[in-house]
Amino acid sequence: xxxxxxxxxxxxxxxxxxxxxxxxxxxxxxxxxxxxxxxxxxxxxxxxxxxxxxxxxxxxxxxxxxxxxxxxxxxxxxxxxxxxxxxxxxxxxxxxxxxxxxxxxxxxxxxxxxxxxxxxxxxxxxxxxxxxxxxxxxxxxxxxxxxxxxxxxxxxxxxxxxxxxxxxxxxxxxxxxxxxxxxxxxxxxxxxxxxxxxxxxxxxxxxxxxxxxxxxxxxxxxxxxxxxxxxxxxxxxxxxx
Numbered sequence: 001x002x003x004x005x006x007x008x009x010x011x012x013x014x015x016x017x018x019x020x021x022x023x024x025x026x027x028x029x030x031x032x033x034x035x036x037x038x039x040x041x042x043x044x045x046x047x048x049x050x051x052x053x054x055x056x057x058x059x060x061x062x063x064x065x066x067x068x069x070x071x072x073x074x075x076x077x078x079x080x081x082x083x084x085x086x087x088x089x090x091x092x093x094x095x096x097x098x099x100x101x102x103x104x105x106x107x108x109x110x111x112x113x114x115x116x117x118x119x120x121x122x123x124x125x126x127x128x129x130x131x132x133x134x135x136x137x138x139x140x141x142x143x144x145x146x147x148x149x150x151x152x153x154x155x156x157x158x159x160x161x162x163x164x165x166x167x168x169x170x171x172x173x174x175x176x177x178x179x180x181x182x183x184x185x186x187x188x189x190x191x192x193x194x195x196x197x198x199x200x201x202x203x204x205x206x207x208x209x210x211x212x213x214x215x216x217x218x219x220x221x222x223x224x225x226x227x228x229x230x231x232x233x234x235x236x237x238x239x240x241x
Contacts (some may be wrong), residue, residue: 002079003154010085010150017088017145020095025129027099028184034194037100047103048197055201058098062091063209068216081153085146098198107193118189128183131169135176138168164221166228172237174228175213178206179235210234 026032043050064070065087075083112118140162142148152159169176185199214234217225232238 003156006079006082007150007154009082010146013085013089013092014145014147016092018092020092023096023099025184027102028188028195028198029125030190032099034099034102034104037097038103045103047105048193050103051105051194051197052201054098054102055198055205058094059201059205059209061094063205063212065090066209067212079153081149081159082146084143084149088146102194102198105193105197109191109193109196111191112189121187121189124187125184128180128187130180131183132177132180135169135180138170138176139165164224164228166232169237170232172232172239174232174234175210178210181206182235206235 023032027034027036065074071083074086078086112121136144140148142151143162149159173179181202185195185202188195191199214225214229221228
């Protein structure tokens with residue numbers, strides 16, 4: 001019964017995590033307006049300061065929960081199989097809150113009106129998010145989103161750590177998921193003052209988070225990861241030896 005509950009929990013977390021990611025893409029694609037959860041109005045605060053606070057809290061939660069120390073603590077309170085699903089759940093909820101309670105800021109940073117360039121930028125935008133999704137499947141999408149762990153737990157099977165992957169885009173870029181995000185948050189024909197804080201915040205989060213992530217990867221994989229750092233670029237692809 002407990003394993004069935006953990007499995008159901010993991011499935012629910014997966015879909016909430018996907019909704020959170022879609023909410024970010026939707027507001028950046030201008031399909032859904034920023035601040036869609038406010039309704040008629042919002043708080044009487046300085047909007048830029050509020051948005052900076054939102055993205056800072058979002059980044060701290062995402063980066064903090066990914067650290068081994070936090071994982072060691074949380075698995076004392078929940079089943080180990082549910083740890084990754086819980087991260088995905090919190091990621092989804094905080095992403096929905098981030099975009100839903102974001103505040104509009106008047107002003108335009110840049111506006112591209114030449115039709116060919118507009119189509120090119122939207123194509124690049126779509127490529128960035130598609131590249132992110134493809135990168136999750138190049139390693140193990142279902143492990144990354146916590147489904148593999150809860151399924152193996154349900155089947156009462158061992159959950160060995162995944163082998164170190166250097167295939168497809170990972171042969172040239174160490175962090176292609178983050179590459180996709182960076183493309184997605186900057187490739188737009190209409191960069192508003194509303195979006196610029198989000199784009200800058202995500203960029204800062206990625207580079208700060210990667211510092212700690214690479215430190216953890218070196219601690220886990222040692223010389224094999226140090227060698228990999230010489231073979232592949234961090235964000236931009238590195239070709240050749």
